[in-house]
Amino acid sequence: MGRVAFFSAVVVSVATVAYASVSSQAYTWQNVKIGGGGGFVPGIIFNPSQKGLAYVRTDIGGAYKLNADDSWTPLLDFANDSHWNYWGVDALATDPVDPTRLYLATGMYTNSWDPNNGQILISKDQGETFTSSPLPFKVGGNMPGRGMGERLAIDPNSNNILFFGARSGNGLWKSTDYGSTWAKVSGLPNVGTYVPDPTDTSGYNNDKIGVSFVTFDSTSGSSGKATPRIFVGVATVGSSNLFVSNDAGSTWSAIQSTNTSWIPHKGVLSPAEKSLYISTSDGAGPYDGTYGGVYKYNITSGTVTNITPVSGGDLYFGFGGLAVDLQKPGTVMVATLNSWWPDADIFRSTDGGNTWTRLWDWVSYPTMDRHYTYDDSLAPWLGPDATTTDLTTQIGWMIESLAIDPFDSNHWLYGTGATIYGSHDLLKWDTTARTITLKSLAAGIEETAVQALLSPPTGPPLVSAMLDLAGFVHNDLKAYPSIEFDISVSSGVTGLDYAGNKPTNLVRVGNADVSTGTAGPQVAISTDSGKTWNIDYGSQGGASGGKVAISADGDTVLWSTSANGVQISQYTNPFSTVSSLAAGAAIASDKKINSVFYASSNGRFYLSTDGGKTFTSTATLGSSSSSNTVIVNPSVTGDVWVSTDKGIFHSTDNGTTFSAISGVAQAWSISLGGPARTGGYPALFAAADIGGVGYFRSDDAGTNWVKINDATHGFGSASANVVAGDPRIYGRVYVGTNGRGIFYGDASGSAPSATATSVSTSASSSSTTKTSSVPITSASSSSSSAAHPSSSPASSSSAPPSSATQSVYGQCGGSGYTGPTVCASGSTCVVQNTYYSQCIPN
Structure with missing residues (x-):
C-alpha cells in the first residue's frame, strides 16, 4: 500500500486560464420518461366552459395542461434560477367566462427557505405564456395544507374579479383587473389561525395555514355584475371556519352547524342543487388526517347536513378530494385523507349524500372486494398489473384532488402522492357490476425530486436516484423504466457511484422508508448495473442520506452521511x-487506483491513498468556503475537479495544486462526459454562474464555455439540481431537477468557434501546493492504470519545454500546457489525450 508524505505548504498564484464571454449552443431537451407523476398532485381543475380543458398543479413541479390523448403538457419549464419558486403552485384558476385565461398562485415556502414573495402568474393563452403580478407576501406551494382549495377563484359573472386566500394570516385579497393588481379584503371575521406544530422552529410547521378555499355561487348573480354570494373556508379549529358573503365580499357571516374541530379543505358548488359540499379533516394535510366529515350546505334554506359516508370505528381518516357531477345533479364523490391502511378509499353518492357506495369493501378480513380493475401500464413501478385481494396499496394516499369532467360523466381524475389515477368508465360504478377501470393517467407529468444521476461507461445509459421512489435503471430514455430499485433499502436514494475498474458494480445510499419507520442499513450494492441490490449490512442503523463513493475495484465504500x-x-x-474529514464533505473515488479517494470540505481539498481510512489536506481552493461536488477524469488518475461557492477548481496532480477556472463565479453540480473528438479531453458540464446562472459545457477543460439551456428550459433551482455527462455520447447531458424529473439534452447545432483570449488571473490566491515525497501506488492496480497509455512521449505543449522536472503523476504536456515536460526518474511522459499528458511510472 502506498503512502504520501507532505512538506509545508507554500502560497502560490492561480495559473492563468483563458476565458471568453459565453456563447450559446442549441440543444434539444426531452424528459427521461418515468411517468405516473412521481409526486404529489394537490389540484386538478376542469374548465366548466370548454370541453377537454383541464389543468393540474403540483407542489414542486409546476402546472400542466391536459391533452386530448390523456397526456399532460408542462407549462412552467421556463422557470429558471431567478424564478425557481414558480414550480410551487398553491392555487390554480381557469376562467369560466374566457377559457383562454389561466391564473396560478406560485411560491414555494412561506418560511426562510424561500426568500421571495409569491406572485400570481397570468396567462391569456392557456399557459403558453405568462406575466407575473407580484404579491406583498409569500405563497406556500410546498407548505402544509397545500392540498386545500382552490384558494384562487374567478368571478363567474364578472371575470375581471378574482379572490385569493392567503397564508400566514395575510387574509383574503381581491383583484378587479384580471389579476394585475391586488388589494386586501377587510371584514372577513377569521383569516385562519390553525398552526400544525407551534413548537417547530423551522417556520415550516408553525406558520398559519390561512384561507383554505374560495368558492363563488354562480347562481346568485347575473352576467356582467359581481357575483354577490361567495363562500370562504379558513383553517381554524375551535371556532367558526366557514363564511359566506351576500354582497360580493363587503361583509361576511359565519355558517354554523359544522364540526369546528375539523378544518374545511374543499368547498364545491353544485349549482343545480343550490348546495355547497364541504370536505373536512382534523389536520391540514397532506400527510395527516385521522378524523373528518363531509357536509352539505343548502343555500336556499341556510341549513347544514352532515353527510359523512362512514361513522364510528370506520371513521379513522379525514376527507380531502371532493367533486360533483355537473351533468348529474346529486352525484358527489369524496376521498379519504388519509387512510394509510389497508388502502385509501373513495365514496360516491348519486342522491346528494343520502347514501354512499365505496371503491372497495371488506368481504371478511383480510379479503377486500375491490370494485375496479387496476392498470398501471403507463407506470409499471406503481404496483402489480392486476387486481389483487391482498392489502397492497393501490388506490393511493394523500388524495386531496378529485374531479369529474363537467362535459363527460364517465371521465374522472384524482391525484395522489405519486400519480394521477382515473378512467373513462366512471358510470359503471352505478351499475350492478360496479367494476370500473382504475388507471394511471399521468403521462407527461414528471414530478420527481432527483438527488443523483449516474451515466456509467458500460451498461444502461442512465441510473437515477430520487426521493420517495428510490431510483431507476433507464435502459431506454423514451420508455417507462421497468427496473425500479428495491426499496427494502432506502425508499429515498440520495447518492450513487460506480467502480471505475468494474463499472457494473454500483453503490447507493439513501433515507429510510418513512412509511414503515425503517431505520436499518441504508447502503446497498449492485454487481449487475442496478438490476438487483444487496444490503450492505456493514452500514449502521440510523445513518442515512448524503453522498457515496466506491473504490475503483468496488471493494470499498466511502459514505458522507447526512448526520x-x-x-x-x-x-x-x-x-x-473517518475522523480526518468533516461531516458533509464532498467525496469521490479515483476510477483507476483502488486505494485513492478524494474529498473537499470548507474550502480545502483532501487526498487519501490508504483506501479512505485517512485523508490529508493538500490544498486550499481559493477563497471558497464550501464545496459542492468532486469529480474525476475516469481515464486519468489524479485529474480532479471541484465545484465550490467560488467557482470551479482543477488539479492534474492528485490535488497537490489547483487552477481556478476563470470566469466561473459559483458552481454546483459538475460532470464529465464524452469528448468532442477521439482522444480529446472529456466534455465538462456545469450547473454554474458563468456570466449568469445556467447550464454550460466546455470541450477544452474550462477554457471556453457554451450555454446549453435556453429560455424555455430553465430547470428551476440550479443549486438543487444535478448534472451527469454521458461518457458514450458527445454532448449529451442529463439534468436531474428538484420537481420536474430528469431531462436529457443533445446538441442540435454546431458549437460556436472557440474565441477565448488569455485573461490574467494571477492575483494572489490562497491556493496551496504540497509536495509528495513518495508516489501513489496501489497493491491492486498496476502503475499503468491510467487509461489508454501511449508509447509516444508528449511533446505538444505550446511553449518551449521547461528544464524543470515534473513529479510522478504530474502533467507533462498537452495543448496549451507550459509547465515541466521532463518527468521524474522512474516515470515517462505519456499522452492521455490532446490536452493532457501525465508522468506515469515505468
Missing part, C-alpha cells in the same frame, strides 16, 4: 468513522 459524519467500509465490514 453521522463520513464513514468507510471495505468488504462490507462495519463502517468506521
Whole structure:
C-alpha cells in the first residue's frame, strides 16, 4: 500500500486560464420518461366552459395542461434560477367566462427557505405564456395544507374579479383587473389561525395555514355584475371556519352547524342543487388526517347536513378530494385523507349524500372486494398489473384532488402522492357490476425530486436516484423504466457511484422508508448495473442520506452521511468513522487506483491513498468556503475537479495544486462526459454562474464555455439540481431537477468557434501546493492504470519545454500546457489525450 508524505505548504498564484464571454449552443431537451407523476398532485381543475380543458398543479413541479390523448403538457419549464419558486403552485384558476385565461398562485415556502414573495402568474393563452403580478407576501406551494382549495377563484359573472386566500394570516385579497393588481379584503371575521406544530422552529410547521378555499355561487348573480354570494373556508379549529358573503365580499357571516374541530379543505358548488359540499379533516394535510366529515350546505334554506359516508370505528381518516357531477345533479364523490391502511378509499353518492357506495369493501378480513380493475401500464413501478385481494396499496394516499369532467360523466381524475389515477368508465360504478377501470393517467407529468444521476461507461445509459421512489435503471430514455430499485433499502436514494475498474458494480445510499419507520442499513450494492441490490449490512442503523463513493475495484465504500459524519467500509465490514474529514464533505473515488479517494470540505481539498481510512489536506481552493461536488477524469488518475461557492477548481496532480477556472463565479453540480473528438479531453458540464446562472459545457477543460439551456428550459433551482455527462455520447447531458424529473439534452447545432483570449488571473490566491515525497501506488492496480497509455512521449505543449522536472503523476504536456515536460526518474511522459499528458511510472 502506498503512502504520501507532505512538506509545508507554500502560497502560490492561480495559473492563468483563458476565458471568453459565453456563447450559446442549441440543444434539444426531452424528459427521461418515468411517468405516473412521481409526486404529489394537490389540484386538478376542469374548465366548466370548454370541453377537454383541464389543468393540474403540483407542489414542486409546476402546472400542466391536459391533452386530448390523456397526456399532460408542462407549462412552467421556463422557470429558471431567478424564478425557481414558480414550480410551487398553491392555487390554480381557469376562467369560466374566457377559457383562454389561466391564473396560478406560485411560491414555494412561506418560511426562510424561500426568500421571495409569491406572485400570481397570468396567462391569456392557456399557459403558453405568462406575466407575473407580484404579491406583498409569500405563497406556500410546498407548505402544509397545500392540498386545500382552490384558494384562487374567478368571478363567474364578472371575470375581471378574482379572490385569493392567503397564508400566514395575510387574509383574503381581491383583484378587479384580471389579476394585475391586488388589494386586501377587510371584514372577513377569521383569516385562519390553525398552526400544525407551534413548537417547530423551522417556520415550516408553525406558520398559519390561512384561507383554505374560495368558492363563488354562480347562481346568485347575473352576467356582467359581481357575483354577490361567495363562500370562504379558513383553517381554524375551535371556532367558526366557514363564511359566506351576500354582497360580493363587503361583509361576511359565519355558517354554523359544522364540526369546528375539523378544518374545511374543499368547498364545491353544485349549482343545480343550490348546495355547497364541504370536505373536512382534523389536520391540514397532506400527510395527516385521522378524523373528518363531509357536509352539505343548502343555500336556499341556510341549513347544514352532515353527510359523512362512514361513522364510528370506520371513521379513522379525514376527507380531502371532493367533486360533483355537473351533468348529474346529486352525484358527489369524496376521498379519504388519509387512510394509510389497508388502502385509501373513495365514496360516491348519486342522491346528494343520502347514501354512499365505496371503491372497495371488506368481504371478511383480510379479503377486500375491490370494485375496479387496476392498470398501471403507463407506470409499471406503481404496483402489480392486476387486481389483487391482498392489502397492497393501490388506490393511493394523500388524495386531496378529485374531479369529474363537467362535459363527460364517465371521465374522472384524482391525484395522489405519486400519480394521477382515473378512467373513462366512471358510470359503471352505478351499475350492478360496479367494476370500473382504475388507471394511471399521468403521462407527461414528471414530478420527481432527483438527488443523483449516474451515466456509467458500460451498461444502461442512465441510473437515477430520487426521493420517495428510490431510483431507476433507464435502459431506454423514451420508455417507462421497468427496473425500479428495491426499496427494502432506502425508499429515498440520495447518492450513487460506480467502480471505475468494474463499472457494473454500483453503490447507493439513501433515507429510510418513512412509511414503515425503517431505520436499518441504508447502503446497498449492485454487481449487475442496478438490476438487483444487496444490503450492505456493514452500514449502521440510523445513518442515512448524503453522498457515496466506491473504490475503483468496488471493494470499498466511502459514505458522507447526512448526520453521522463520513464513514468507510471495505468488504462490507462495519463502517468506521473517518475522523480526518468533516461531516458533509464532498467525496469521490479515483476510477483507476483502488486505494485513492478524494474529498473537499470548507474550502480545502483532501487526498487519501490508504483506501479512505485517512485523508490529508493538500490544498486550499481559493477563497471558497464550501464545496459542492468532486469529480474525476475516469481515464486519468489524479485529474480532479471541484465545484465550490467560488467557482470551479482543477488539479492534474492528485490535488497537490489547483487552477481556478476563470470566469466561473459559483458552481454546483459538475460532470464529465464524452469528448468532442477521439482522444480529446472529456466534455465538462456545469450547473454554474458563468456570466449568469445556467447550464454550460466546455470541450477544452474550462477554457471556453457554451450555454446549453435556453429560455424555455430553465430547470428551476440550479443549486438543487444535478448534472451527469454521458461518457458514450458527445454532448449529451442529463439534468436531474428538484420537481420536474430528469431531462436529457443533445446538441442540435454546431458549437460556436472557440474565441477565448488569455485573461490574467494571477492575483494572489490562497491556493496551496504540497509536495509528495513518495508516489501513489496501489497493491491492486498496476502503475499503468491510467487509461489508454501511449508509447509516444508528449511533446505538444505550446511553449518551449521547461528544464524543470515534473513529479510522478504530474502533467507533462498537452495543448496549451507550459509547465515541466521532463518527468521524474522512474516515470515517462505519456499522452492521455490532446490536452493532457501525465508522468506515469515505468
